[in-house]
Amino acid sequence: MGFPEQRLRRLRESEGLRRLVREVRLDPADFVYPLFVVAGRDRTEAVEAMPGVLRRSPDLAAGEARRAHEAGVPAVILFGLPASKDPEGSHAWRDDGPVQEAVARIKDAAPELVVMTDVCLCQYTDHGHCGVIRDGRVDNDASLERLAATAVSHARAGADVVAPSDMMDGRVGAIRRALDQEGYSQVAILSYAAKYASAFYGPFREAADSAPRFGDRRTYQMDPANGREALQEVALDVQEGADIVMVKPALAYLDVIAAVAARFDVPVAAYAVSGEYAMIKAGAQAGWLDERAVVLESLLAIKRAGARFILTYHAVEACRWLEEDGL
């Protein structure tokens, strides 16, 4: 059969029909809202490259988390900016750090909200790399115990999910063992499994003050040219105990999301990163793009590719827009 008997336009004739045959829908339950947490009280700082995004002290982060929860967002992920940095990143695993304090306050303010924490050293090391440096290199194995100590500290504060974003080999296994040993076997691991060395993280590095002071991250984050390698990364993380695996960035890596979702049965997350957010904001501010339409279309595309949920700085707005649309 073909034209003229077959006409694909028939099922596009009305919104009722389009809704009926729609393959993928967005839902507020699809979003995780990232928050940047700084030390102090009653403090906010704007992030220039991410209009609308603020760094907040733990008390204000808790208020923002509650607002997100009220808008329908099921989860937040926290990134910390410590009071000071050192070569080992030792403030990452201090129980009185901004992330640890914010976790506890958010759990008070919105007990049902799922609290995730980013586990990495780059915001905490004075050189800005995601692991510790030995002989001029980012030392994989020496970084593992520090990452594990950080994850345990987050769990102790009350985190539901820890999310290692460092890309050291073996860190999921090291974190799983440490959590289990310390009595946190219920805490889940969301691994940044296929995390690419991407220029789309530029604005985040301003937000989190985490740009490397020398070199780049290409010895540990993935080469953007490689898709098959992502499947190896995911397989290893699943084998080491990852409960959820993430692909990052999202829009430029939809093929990777699709390949991972087709191959693995664990939930797949995707991160619509800072550069994706900044591009849309810039286009919208210039009057060149319809922000709402572009955001919802992008999120839908990420979900269609196979992501079960999406980390997005637009999480709260997206929930509001979906509600307005009555979807």
Ligand code: PBG
């Ligand atoms: C920390 C980390 C980064 C992002 C999430 N966790 C930055 C990086 O790897 O340089 C990027 C998130 C974003 O761009 O929104 N390692």
